[in-house]
């Protein structure tokens with residue numbers, strides 16, 4: 001029987017904090033129903049982690065799932081398990097002894113808990129050696145213990161990844177093909193305006209339009225002209241709207257508030273080591289502000 005029916009899918013979408021990603025969420029849910037692990041990927045700040053948490057919370061009936069944020073230093077020890085020095089327990093008598101500790105994937109399989117690996121590709125492929133057999137043959141050999149664990153029925157694994165960002169590893173094709181990649185991109189202008197309005201219902205429409213124009217233009221400069229390493233995220237749009245709303249309420253004029261906010265978020269998306277990149281976003285901010 002499928003894990004999720006139509007009503008579940010509707011409920012998941014309606015209760016999701018992330019707006020405008022319905023199609024991507026439905027695609028992810030279809031694959032989850034087919035038993036495949038999902039990789040939500042896309043530029044930062046567009047809701048990958050929030051969507052993954054929302055899906056897992058619904059499917060697992062609350063926060064009853066495991067999660068880990070991958071880092072550059074993560075190894076098999078953290079995912080599958082390994083010997084852990086008892087000296088870390090603080091007891092000097094035990095300092096030369098070791099105890100075997102299960103990693104997060106092993107614990108998830110043993111305890112039948114679903115799993116979220118956030119920022120998946122910030123760890124090298126070697127950290128995920130245990131996933132190869134688990135995701136193809138449904139078994140997890142735990143060598144140190146000489147045991148073989150079986151993947152539980154309806155076990156859900158979701159990972160998020162920011163492909164191509166600084167500090168990420170190139171995944172091996174063999175690892176990548178074990179996941180279904182689902183793109184979480186930029187949402188449309190109409191929905192993004194509704195998101196702004198949910199945070200700043202009374203913000204002057206001209207300022208809202210300026211923020212949306214700024215976001216749209218940074219995304220175009222990124223995608224079409226390759227003049228920026230990224231476009232502004234929906235998270236960035238929300239921060240601009242909240243800053244403008246608050247500073248205008250504190251007495252700042254709209255034009256200055258917008259220029260400040262655009263310059264702040266401009267630094268977030270520009271290549272901060274390249275003056276030309278910073279200048280590109282600053283000029284864009286000033287050009288849009290001049291219309292206010």
Ligand SMILES: Nc1ncnc2c1ncn2[C@@H]1O[C@H](COP(=O)(O)OP(=O)(O)OP(=O)(O)O)[C@@H](O)[C@H]1O
Pocket residue numbers: 017018019020021043044045046047048049050051160162187195234235238
């Ligand atoms: N489409 C959206 N609708 C509503 N809120 C959004 C949307 N996109 C992003 N946000 C807001 O942005 C916040 C950040 O999103 P989140 O951390 O899930 O993004 P992410 O894609 O995981 O980013 P990163 O790649 O940096 O980890 C969310 O908590 C939410 O408040």
Ligand SMILES: [Mg+2]
Pocket residue numbers: 048049050118119160
């Ligand atoms: Mg995230």
